Amino acid sequence: MSEPDTKLKMIQAAKKLFSQNGFDGTSTRDIVSAAGVNISLISYYFGSKENLFFALFEGFPAPAYDRMPENCDRLLEELSGIIAGIVMLRFNEPDLVTILQQELYRQSARSEKLVELLAPTWNRIRALIELGKTQGLFRVAHVDTALSFVMAAASFPRQHSFYRGYLRERENPQDVARETLTFILRGLGCVEQEQGGELK
DSSP states (O other): OOOOHHHHHHHHHHHHHHHHHHHHTTHHHHHHHHTTTTTTTHHHHHSHHHHHHHHHHTTSSSOOOOOSSSSHHHHHHHHHHHHHHHHHHHHOOOHHHHHHHHHHHOTTTTTTHHHHHHHHHHHHHHHHHHHHHHHHSOOOOOHHHHHHHHHHHHTTTTTTTHHHHOOSSOOHHHHHHHHHHHHHHHHOOOOHHHTOOOOO
16 A cells, blocks of 8 residues: 555545544554554654644645735625635535544643634634624624524534434535625625625
8 A cells, every 4th residue: 555545535534533533532452453553653654643634724725815806796705705715614524524623612622723824814804794784794793693694594404314304405615605695695695685785
């Protein structure tokens, strides 16, 4: 087995196990057993279980945000793209998102580095809401409340086993992203939504 294949098998096994059992509830023996490799290879390729944990996030989206949008159309376009990206990440990488939420909720020793990954997007969404409010595009009383509402809707853990008994329709990720955005913009009191503007 080649080196990339071996590392990928360990990363995939760790991702699944960390999602199911948490970081502390997963041993290195659990990981190598699931991956079908020798236990010495974790130390060889990653150095430690914690380094393997952070290797899961090496391909995590890290957008570099430029200057603020110059008009309402650009603002809505950017916000739409960010929301769609968050929704699609939940569909494409459910285990990774579950791990993120577990670590942040528990305020683990690893959460500080994870916050660094998420902070640019959270800060950008907050800035877009503030700008939209200033421009009269969004009608919200409190930006903090609006931000928490937006992120809760966009990152709702719909793949969790608890919710499967209630979400009975077969979901199309693109439809979910579009409907989530519509819901969020209406919640923000988006003037263009009320005037019948269409979302792309």
